[in-house]
Amino acid sequence: MKTRLNPVSAFSMSALCSPDDAVAYLKAGKLVALPTETVYGLAADAADGGAVAAIYETKGRPRFNPLILHVLDVHQAQQYGQIEGLAQALMDAFWPGPLTLVVPLRDNAPVASLVTAGLETIALRSPAHPTARQILAAFGHPFVAPSANRSGRISPTEATHVLAEFRDQVPVVDGGPCPLGVESTIVGLLEDKVSLLRPGSVTPEDIKGVIGKPLLPPTEKIQAPGMMTSHYAPSNPLRLNAAAPEAEERLLGFGKMTSPPALNLSEGADLKEAAANLFTYLRRLDESPGPIAVAPIPDKGLGIAINDRLRRAAAPKPS
Ligand code: TXA
Ligand code: MG
Numbered sequence: 001m002k003t004r005l006n007p008v009s010a011f012s013m014s015a016l017c018s019p020d021d022a023v024a025y026l027k028a029g030k031l032v033a034l035p036t037e038t039v040y041g042l043a044a045d046a047a048d049g050g051a052v053a054a055i056y057e058t059k060g061r062p063r064f065n066p067l068i069l070h071v072l073d074v075h076q077a078q079q080y081g082q083i084e085g086l087a088q089a090l091m092d093a094f095w096p097g098p099l100t101l102v103v104p105l106r107d108n109a110p111v112a113s114l115v116t117a118g119l120e121t122i123a124l125r126s127p128a129h130p131t132a133r134q135i136l137a138a139f140g141h142p143f144v145a146p147s148a149n150r151s152g153r154i155s156p157t158e159a160t161h162v163l164a165e166f167r168d169q170v171p172v173v174d175g176g177p178c179p180l181g182v183e184s185t186i187v188g189l190l191e192d193k194v195s196l197l198r199p200g201s202v203t204p205e206d207i208k209g210v211i212g213k214p215l216l217p218p219t220e221k222i223q224a225p226g227m228m229t230s231h232y233a234p235s236n237p238l239r240l241n242a243a244a245p246e247a248e249e250r251l252l253g254f255g256k257m258t259s260p261p262a263l264n265l266s267e268g269a270d271l272k273e274a275a276a277n278l279f280t281y282l283r284r285l286d287e288s289p290g291p292i293a294v295a296p297i298p299d300k301g302l303g304i305a306i307n308d309r310l311r312r313a314a315a316p317k318p319s
Pocket of ligand 1: 067127186
């Protein structure tokens with residue numbers, strides 16, 4: 001269905017849009033909801049940190065959980081993940097389709113650090129839905145897409161569900177009801193160990209049929225959704241809510257600072273910009289030794305998820 005929507009001027013309108021409009025929204029760094037064979041996803045350009053931050057803002061997610069990178073095919077997936085033996089075999093068997101594989105992240109993968117929440121693994125999925133594939137092909141890059149619902153609500157399987165969820169906020173491509181209605185199966189692959197992270201319509205038996213051995217429970221390095229205690233943590237000590245740096249500290253700023261910060265998450269005190277910079281700047285400061293102080297971040301909107309991550313990063317490390 002072609003609509004009258006002008007994709008550049010009508011971002012704030014709630015409306016159905018065409019797959020071509022969806023591509024224009026993605027290219028412009030905007031969110032768009034679209035159908036997959038499992039559930040409707042809230043999609044953003046995976047390389048655009050600000051667009052990825054907007055997913056969290058729009059969903060009202062209190063935490064930065066890593067997101068699934070949706071790719072056209074194995075060839076595209078190879079730019080992002082290290083794909084070897086068993087991962088390749090599973091992709092050959094089940095892609096495109098409702099199987100997500102968590103594999104080691106490739107160095108310099110062209111993806112915003114907010115996508116993996118700073119982890120060194122990445123979740124990859126190639127959706128089978130023709131509309132999702134049409135958009136991926138025309139966009140030419142992967143998008144990330146969590147389910148298109150507000151945090152804590154059930155996943156939408158029809159365009160009307162998404163419209164009701166994000167009234168006036170996000171344009172929606174209507175692809176009819178999702179044929180599967182359950183999120184993809186998620187499997188972790190690390191050093192030839194294959195673990196089930198989230199059950200879905202590709203069953204453990206289906207997977208065993210390809211890899212020739214049973215699935216293991218989640219490991220410490222790759223954990224299941226909702227069980228993720230592992231997260232990005234800098235090796236240097238981190239002090240939070242610091243108005244100014246002490247002795248050796250380097251300051252990670254936010255907004256206008258009285259002492260000049262080493263890096264500033266957002267000079268204009270924009271939480272979306274701060275979220276997009278968070279993991280990249282923490283890593284950059286962690287490249288050289290010495291304590292890090294972080295300026296106070298307002299505990300509202302995206303600031304809640306930023307503070308959640310900062311608190312975990314500052315927590316004493318298990319010895
Ligand atoms: O069917 C689906 O997979 C849908 C559609 C829209 O494609 N998407 C979806 O995304 O369910 P989301 O964000 O709701 O769920 C992704 C799950 C998260 O719970 C996250 O914990 C896990 O994938 N995940 C992503 N990257 C991970 C990683 N590197 N390690 C472990 N878990 C990861
Ligand atoms: Mg979800």
